[in-house]
Amino acid sequence: MAKRDYSLLGEDSRRAVENGLAAAEWYHTEIPRKEMKALMAREDQPAIRDSIILYGSMILFAGLGIWLWPSWWSAPFWLAYGVLYGSAMDSRWHECGHGTPFRTPWMNVVVYQIASFCMVRNPVTWRWSHARHHTDTVIVGRDPEIVAMRPPALFRIFLNFFGIIDAWNGWARMLLNASGRLDPEEATYIPESEQPKVIRVARIWTAIYAATILQALAMQSILPLMVIGLPRLYGAWHHVLTGILQHAGLADNVIDHRMNSRTVYMNPISRFIYWNMNYHVEHHMFPMVPYHRLPELHAKIMHDLPPPNTSIWQAYAEVWPALKRQLRYEDYFLRRDLPATAKPYREDFHKDALGHAVPAE
Amino acid sequence: MSNWIDACSTDEIDEEDVMRFDHDGRTFAIYHSPDGEFFATDGLCSHEKVHLAGGLVMDYMIECPKHNGQFDYRTGEAMRAPVCVNLRTYPVKVEGDRVLLQVG
Numbered sequence: 001m002a003k004r005d006y007s008l009l010g011e012d013s014r015r016a017v018e019n020g021l022a023a024a025e026w027y028h029t030e031i032p033r034k035e036m037k038a039l040m041a042r043e044d045q046p047a048i049r050d051s052i053i054l055y056g057s058m059i060l061f062a063g064l065g066i067w068l069w070p071s072w073w074s075a076p077f078w079l080a081y082g083v084l085y086g087s088a089m090d091s092r093w094h095e096c097g098h099g100t101p102f103r104t105p106w107m108n109v110v111v112y113q114i115a116s117f118c119m120v121r122n123p124v125t126w127r128w129s130h131a132r133h134h135t136d137t138v139i140v141g142r143d144p145e146i147v148a149m150r151p152p153a154l155f156r157i158f159l160n161f162f163g164i165i166d167a168w169n170g171w172a173r174m175l176l177n178a179s180g181r182l183d184p185e186e187a188t189y190i191p192e193s194e195q196p197k198v199i200r201v202a203r204i205w206t207a208i209y210a211a212t213i214l215q216a217l218a219m220q221s222i223l224p225l226m227v228i229g230l231p232r233l234y235g236a237w238h239h240v241l242t243g244i245l246q247h248a249g250l251a252d253n254v255i256d257h258r259m260n261s262r263t264v265y266m267n268p269i270s271r272f273i274y275w276n277m278n279y280h281v282e283h284h285m286f287p288m289v290p291y292h293r294l295p296e297l298h299a300k301i302m303h304d305l306p307p308p309n310t311s312i313w314q315a316y317a318e319v320w321p322a323l324k325r326q327l328r329y330e331d332y333f334l335r336r337d338l339p340a341t342a343k344p345y346r347e348d349f350h351k352d353a354l355g356h357a358v359p360a361e
Numbered sequence: 362m363s364n365w366i367d368a369c370s371t372d373e374i375d376e377e378d379v380m381r382f383d384h385d386g387r388t389f390a391i392y393h394s395p396d397g398e399f400f401a402t403d404g405l406c407s408h409e410k411v412h413l414a415g416g417l418v419m420d421y422m423i424e425c426p427k428h429n430g431q432f433d434y435r436t437g438e439a440m441r442a443p444v445c446v447n448l449r450t451y452p453v454k455v456e457g458d459r460v461l462l463q464v465g
């Protein structure tokens with residue numbers, strides 16, 4: 001296969017539209033309507049409880065960090081605050097972008113706006129980007145959110161454990177948008193009617209960052225930036241650690257989430273930070289199911305899905321060699337075996353992608 | 362000119378739920394509201410042509426199962442991104458236990 005072109009304006013994008021991979025109909029496990037309705041049902045209570053724990057912890061950790069500053073005794077509290085700011089906000093951005101955690105719409109909006117700011121993701125731009133990710137998951141040239149491309153940019157991924165590329169791009173994009181302009185790729189998926197909102201948000205954020213920097217200058221201290229801005233860097237590691245596992249090393253250009261997404265069992269702390277997005281096949285198949293019902297959905301459809309990875313570390317034991325192999329053979333991917341109870345993959349739908357598979361070593 | 366089509370019986374759709382109805386090469390979504398009224402819209406989301414009948418009805422909203430865009434199914438108004446274009450609505454009446462839909 002020719003070298004992959006991940007640009008949304010490139011040759012692979014055009015080809016995906018031409019051969020029907022763009023906006024295709026994806027495979028879904030059958031679930032009776034009544035059961036599906038029950039799984040999709042919304043309630044406020046679980047997300048209110050989790051938000052009180054999350055924001056309460058952030059206030060507590062930041063408060064202790066400020067109180068003990070500049071002593072090194074403040075470091076553990078900044079690390080804890082950072083991971084909630086730079087990683088838990090990623091999953092809150094994601095879930096509230098779908099509008100599923102709370103039944104009350106304004107609650108989703110408030111958490112979405114706060115989380116978008118923390119992650120430096122324009123809430124308008126990224127809503128559209130993520131919609132495209134769900135329409136065309138890991139379709140080369142269509143999905144703007146592919147983390148591990150082929151060949152994988154391993155150094156770039158490593159830098160992102162400290163937010164270095166993504167946060168930097170976020171701030172650069174914020175300044176571009178604040179100046180009244182959009183990136184040409186953004187303009188391909190944000191409707192014109194929504195574009196003024198992108199610019200308005202970017203200007204508000206620029207003002208908040210300017211105020212924080214001025215405060216730091218006035219205090220002759222980086223303390224204000226330890227609270228706003230820098231935690232996006234020093235707390236990013238957990239969302240990258242878990243986020244890579246969503247799709248890395250798996251098939252691309254297929255229309256069955258069982259082939260290109262990964263479910264991983266995780267410890268309760270990671271699941272709290274990640275808001276159950278470790279059930280990633282389930283989330284992609286049924287994005288309207290709230291995070292707190294995903295374990296139930298998983299139990300209901302696991303007979304039709306590849307066996308989940310049993311831990312973060314077991315998943316990395318699979319992903320890392322696959323990424324290294326993709327450095328040499330871009331067409332290599334991990335094929336997920338299905339249990340005997342599952343409906344088989346439609347080989348005829350995926351002939352083009354699967355036909356290029358390089359056998360495992 | 363009226364063209365009423367017999368779509369389904371009233372007990373085929375639970376309250377606060379939706380059903381797909383195909384007729385003459387077109388697809389519609391028929392809703393049963395929490396207060397017992399019936400409504401109908403185009404069956405496909407105006408964003409990316411996904412069947413709304415797979416979505417979630419909450420009060421008077423239908424949420425698209427693919428991208429969670431929302432419409433008010435009484436008016437067809439797009440209420441939540443990524444949907445921006447309103448749905449077309451169709452008159453509905455109930456005769457006995459039958460739900461009839463007027464398609465233009």
